[in-house]
Amino acid sequence: MADFVMPSLGADMSAGTLAAWLKQPGDAVKRGDIVAVVHTDKADVEVEVFTSGVIERMLVEPGTEVPVGTPLAVILEEGAAAPAAPVAPTPAAAPPAAAPPVAAPFVPGPGVPAEHRLLISPSARQLAHELGLEVDALTGSGPGGRIQRRDVEAAAAEREAAPQEAAAPAPPAPPAAAPPAAAPAAPLTPAAERSAAMRRAIAASMSRSKREIPHFYLAQTIDLSRALAWLGQENLRRPVTERLLHGALLIKAVALALREVPELNATWEGDEVVRRDDVNVGVAIALRGGGLVAPALHHTDELTLEELMHSFRDLVSRARAGSLRSSEMSEPTITVTSLGERGVESVFGVIFPPQVAIVGFGTLVERPWITEGQILPCPVVNASLSADHRVTDGHRASAFLAAVDRLLQEPEEL
Amino acid sequence: MTPQEIRQSVLEALSDVAPEADPATIRTDLSLRDQLDIDSMDSLNFLIAVHEQLQVDIPEADWARLQTIDELVEYLGPRTGG
Numbered sequence: 001m002a003d004f005v006m007p008s009l010g011a012d013m014s015a016g017t018l019a020a021w022l023k024q025p026g027d028a029v030k031r032g033d034i035v036a037v038v039h040t041d042k043a044d045v046e047v048e049v050f051t052s053g054v055i056e057r058m059l060v061e062p063g064t065e066v067p068v069g070t071p072l073a074v075i076l077e078e079g080a081a082a083p084a085a086p087v088a089p090t091p092a093a094a095p096p097a098a099a100p101p102v103a104a105p106f107v108p109g110p111g112v113p114a115e116h117r118l119l120i121s122p123s124a125r126q127l128a129h130e131l132g133l134e135v136d137a138l139t140g141s142g143p144g145g146r147i148q149r150r151d152v153e154a155a156a157a158e159r160e161a162a163p164q165e166a167a168a169p170a171p172p173a174p175p176a177a178a179p180p181a182a183a184p185a186a187p188l189t190p191a192a193e194r195s196a197a198m199r200r201a202i203a204a205s206m207s208r209s210k211r212e213i214p215h216f217y218l219a220q221t222i223d224l225s226r227a228l229a230w231l232g233q234e235n236l237r238r239p240v241t242e243r244l245l246h247g248a249l250l251i252k253a254v255a256l257a258l259r260e261v262p263e264l265n266a267t268w269e270g271d272e273v274v275r276r277d278d279v280n281v282g283v284a285i286a287l288r289g290g291g292l293v294a295p296a297l298h299h300t301d302e303l304t305l306e307e308l309m310h311s312f313r314d315l316v317s318r319a320r321a322g323s324l325r326s327s328e329m330s331e332p333t334i335t336v337t338s339l340g341e342r343g344v345e346s347v348f349g350v351i352f353p354p355q356v357a358i359v360g361f362g363t364l365v366e367r368p369w370i371t372e373g374q375i376l377p378c379p380v381v382n383a384s385l386s387a388d389h390r391v392t393d394g395h396r397a398s399a400f401l402a403a404v405d406r407l408l409q410e411p412e413e414l
Numbered sequence: 415m416t417p418q419e420i421r422q423s424v425l426e427a428l429s430d431v432a433p434e435a436d437p438a439t440i441r442t443d444l445s446l447r448d449q450l451d452i453d454s455m456d457s458l459n460f461l462i463a464v465h466e467q468l469q470v471d472i473p474e475a476d477w478a479r480l481q482t483i484d485e486l487v488e489y490l491g492p493r494t495g496g
Contacts, residue, residue: 235474240465243474244452288434288451316455341453 002051003071006060009040009206009329016040017065018072019245027055027234029075034325036072041201042293047326048360053077131156191289198291209350213268217348220401222408224368224379230411246364247338248309250381250404252414254336254359255279255300257403263392264400265333265353273391282332282352283312287320293319294335294352295328305414340364346382356388357397420468420487427463428483431456442483449457468494 006016019037030033030052056074060066097269131152137154140147179203188196209215227249235243258265258279266275280296287293297303297311318324335353339347340363347360362382369378383404389396407414415423425437432450446452452460462479464470464486470493472480480486 232474240471241462243458243461245458247454286451286453289433313455313459317459 001056002053002075002077004035004049004051004055004073004075004171006038006066006068006070006072006331007326009038009045009066009326010042010201013040013068013201015067018062019044020062021058021073022046025055025056025057029053029055031281038326041197041326043198043329044322045324045326045329050076051075051077082278098405100363128152128155131196144226163313198287202292205353206350206359208352213351213353213356215351215386216389216394216397217384217386218394218397219346219348219382219384220398220400221367221380221403222383222405224364224381224408225369227408227411228364228379242309244304244305244309245312247361248312249411249414250338250361251281251283251297251312251336252303252305252308253385253404253407254334255281255303256414257400258334259297259301260403261400262394263396264357264387266356266387266391267355268391269354275358275381276333278331278333280331280333282335282355283315284335284337284349285316287321290394293324293329293338294332295319295324298327299333334359336361338362340381346384348384349386351386351388356391358386360384360386384387415468415491418488419488419493420494421483423467424464424486424490425482427460427467430463431460440483442487445481446483447481464490470494 002102006018009016017039019039021036023029023033023035029030029049031050032048033176034046035049036047053075056076058073060070060072066072068265084226128138128147133152133155136149138147151410211326224246228246231244231246238244258281262275263273265279266273278299279301280298281300282294282296284292285293293339295315297308297315300308303311315324332352332355335349335352335358337347337349337358338361340361345362345365347362349358349360351358360383362384364379364381366377367380368375369379370376370379381402385397385401421442425440428435428440428446428450429437432452435450440446440449444489446460450456457477461472464472468490470490472489474488478487
């Protein structure tokens with residue numbers, strides 16, 4: 001037996017709300033399958049399992065907030081002996097000996113409610129919630145009937161168009177005849193609440209970072225003329241769907257530089273640094289409604305530029321659609337951020353705990369550059385590193401930036 | 415395609431990238447980048463969506479100078495039989 005637990009999706013996440021089950025008891029699952037959606041202050045996150053087997057029973061009902069580490073479901077692992085009463089929910093089954101605090105077992109009855117099997121993107125679910133629409137009543141137009149934002153919007157438009165008397169009970173409106181003596185603060189809209197929650201989460205994480213991590217900062221200006229010339233040629237021969245952004249080269253260079261300076265590919269846990277074998281570069285992604293997430297591109301150093309670009313596009317799209325996965329939220333080992341889009345030349349980032357470094361890239365600018373005694377215009381970018389002085393020092397950190405620079409001078413090798 | 419049809423396709427492509435944008439309020443003569451919060455990834459996705467809508471492959475050098483919907487419609491006209 002294995003417990004499927006509420007994951008930690010960020011350094012300051014102590015609890016999460018189970019938003020929905022995407023599987024039900026008796027379903028076979030394999031490592032990496034998405035089985036649930038968890039709502040955090042920052043986003044709705046699709047949570048994967050890390051065990052292959054059969055879901056024996058659910059322990060927590062959707063809508064319940066539980067601490068990180070709380071078992072949400074029990075999985076009968078592949079190859080393990082089946083229980084006497086296979087896959088039937090068995091409330092009397094003994095919980096694991098060392099189980100953390102757990103909510104009362106949630107046992108879906110025969111015929112699991114439709115919502116537990118509902119295919120709906122987290123952003124669509126969020127939007128439906130904001131608009132006061134029941135997700136059960138929606139029809140999905142996506143693959144396999146998956147409900148997408150456009151389905152929610154269509155349902156909302158339909159509701160708007162319906163005669164007034166057919167409308168569901170109206171959301172609470174201030175009584176016309178009885179104005180309150182003292183005007184209370186206006187309630188926040190769901191979108192504003194979500195935005196406020198995200199700001200709180202960012203505030204907690206960044207405050208902790210500045211409180212606990214002795215940051216130091218280095219910066220280097222990098223000549224990108226070779227990288228951009230190579231990229232221009234590459235993109236000429238690529239179909240539009242496979243074009244590369246220069247950001248993909250920067251991310252790959254960071255990933256490869258981490259192999260040379262592995263102490264920056266680490267997390268700080270308790271009182272010690274834990275080096276990570278896998279290079280999972282987190283990329284800071286601004287959300288369209290405001291806020292920021294920094295999910296991981298898994299095994300960034302092993303990806304070809306094509307694979308990296310594909311994964312990067314997919315990650316940005318899913319981050320903005322609210323469809324990130326738990327492993328992407330919990331496994332970055334360093335973060336890359338870029339604020340160059342609006343002309344910022346240098347970025348000195350705040351490290352995301354428990355990571356130990358963040359790399360910032362500014363805008364691409366043309367500068368006079370001396371090459372072999374000649375002053376020539378040259379496209380350059382400012383690369384900065386914010387690093388944790390408990391873990392590394394200026395000498396090694398400068399070696400890292402030098403490696404990023406060197407790698408970008410040989411773009412065909414990335 | 416008529417300019418109106420191209421404009422409609424471009425707006426549909428844009429809605430994939432910036433779903434919150436209201437087509438009715440987008441100025442067709444102003445930079446999309448300035449009106450909407452579009453970054454390089456959005457721009458690439460918009461380019462791909464335009465390609466998928468109209469089957470026109472816009473070279474990178476051309477894409478960089480196409481800033482407004484009006485410019486896009488004018489550029490795409492002869493390439494879509496308009």
